[in-house]
Amino acid sequence: MPKAQETVLEIDLKALQHNFNHLKSKLKPHTKFLAVVKAYAYGNNPCEIAKYLESLKVDYFAVAYINEGLTLRAAGIVSPILVLHPQTVNFNLLVEHSLEPALYNTKILEEFIQFAEKEKLENYPIHLKFNTGLNRLGFSKEQIDVVASQVKDNPALEVKSIFSHLAASEDLNEKDFTIRQIEVFKSIAKNFKSTSGLSPWLHMCNTSGILNYPEAHFDMVRSGIGLYGFGNSEKENQFLKPIGTLKTVISQIHHIKKGESVGYNRGFKSESSITTATLPIGHADGIGRQYGKETGYVMIHGKKAPIIGNVCMDMIMVNVTKIACSEGDEVIVFGKNETAEQLAETAQTISYELITSVSQRIKRIFIR
Ligand SMILES: *Cc1c(COP(=O)(O)O)cnc(C)c1O
Numbered sequence: 220m221p222k223a224q225e226t227v228l229e230i231d232l233k234a235l236q237h238n239f240n241h242l243k244s245k246l247k248p249h250t251k252f253l254a255v256v257k258a259y260a261y262g263n264n265p266c267e268i269a270k271y272l273e274s275l276k277v278d279y280f281a282v283a284y285i286n287e288g289l290t291l292r293a294a295g296i297v298s299p300i301l302v303l304h305p306q307t308v309n310f311n312l313l314v315e316h317s318l319e320p321a322l323y324n325t326k327i328l329e330e331f332i333q334f335a336e337k338e339k340l341e342n343y344p345i346h347l348k349f350n351t352g353l354n355r356l357g358f359s360k361e362q363i364d365v366v367a368s369q370v371k372d373n374p375a376l377e378v379k380s381i382f383s384h385l386a387a388s389e390d391l392n393e394k395d396f397t398i399r400q401i402e403v404f405k406s407i408a409k410n411f412k413s414t415s416g417l418s419p420w421l422h423m424c425n426t427s428g429i430l431n432y433p434e435a436h437f438d439m440v441r442s443g444i445g446l447y448g449f450g451n452s453e454k455e456n457q458f459l460k461p462i463g464t465l466k467t468v469i470s471q472i473h474h475i476k477k478g479e480s481v482g483y484n485r486g487f488k489s490e491s492s493i494t495t496a497t498l499p500i501g502h503a504d505g506i507g508r509q510y511g512k513e514t515g516y517v518m519i520h521g522k523k524a525p526i527i528g529n530v531c532m533d534m535i536m537v538n539v540t541k542i543a544c545s546e547g548d549e550v551i552v553f554g555k556n557e558t559a560e561q562l563a564e565t566a567q568t569i570s571y572e573l574i575t576s577v578s579q580r581i582k583r584i585f586i587r
């Protein structure tokens with residue numbers, strides 16, 4: 220790769236393929252693979268990522284909202300797309316673009332049934348979400364009978380799957396809780412199948428579920444963060460490769476004297492003479508203010524340069540006193556060695572938040 224001359228997010232599609240193959244190797248041959256490409260494919264560009272994953276024969280995609288599904292369709296994605304959190308106001312767009320809704324309470328189920336009947340849909344694929352302990356979205360197990368009675372023998376609908384979501388699949392201290400969730404889901408599935416006479420697919424696992432709970436893979440798994448290179452544990456991270464490298468450049472170097480300050484509100488006051496570098500990336504690009512005041516750092520020529528003072532909207536200033544560097548030199552914000560997970564940890568957050576925050580004004584470059 221040529222050295223960065225501006226802020227760019229380089230995305231390594233070979234690493235994506237590696238992660239996909241690694242996660243697939245954990246599954247039984249018949250288990251389907253759903254790739255989660257919500258939130259701009261976790262910051263990476265959903266169209267390019269989905270096109271590439273489609274070429275690798277992924278079975279399904281999921282997005283959070285209908286608009287995200289429309290973006291994929293406009294890019295020519297033809298695979299089935301599950302919309303995890305649709306809103307009733309956009310049902311017409313959902314159906315027009317063959318997006319498949321997750322229905323999670325009686326209000327949205329009834330509204331979708333009304334819509335489907337009015338539009339004279341036939342066997343329209345839907346997915347029913349059950350709550351097994353996350354307490355976020357989903358029917359309760361007490362609602363199985365009423366849900367089953369509404370969907371069975373309804374020619375407008377086809378219940379493609381019933382699914383649930385794990386609350387703490389990455390946290391092995393919560394293993395008992397997770398096993399309980401899996402048991403509750405199994406009993407919901409059994410009950411639903413016998414009351415409705417239908418046999419939808421079952422799915423429950425996100426990335427950490429895939430890695431930690433093979434007994435819960437069922438008919439399909441749903442992976443997001445793992446595809447992008449993070450396994451939510453040091454052990455699993457070894458087998459995955461972060462696909463994104465966020466690079467920038469040194470715009471200007473300053474020599475700061477003892478007693479001078481750097482940045483807005485004089486957020487850094489120098490106790491000795493130091494050298495700083497100003498970089499063209501700021502809180503509007505996803506490097507939040509919580510990374511300032513020497514919390515986060517970037518890498519310059521393999522060395523850590525702490526972010527000093529307050530993060531500005533479009534810039535940060537870093538301390539390069541101990542690093543031989545010049546204006547125009549390349550800077551790594553995160554990548555394969557110093558990862559987004561490690562940088563996120565400095566600010567007590569997680570890789571998910573940092574990578575999904577990379578602003579869309581930053582150019583994405585795909586390495587094939
Ligand atoms: C986001 C999401 C996933 C993907 O989770 P990862 O931890 O990124 O693998 C799976 N299922 C649902 C319902 C989600 O909302």
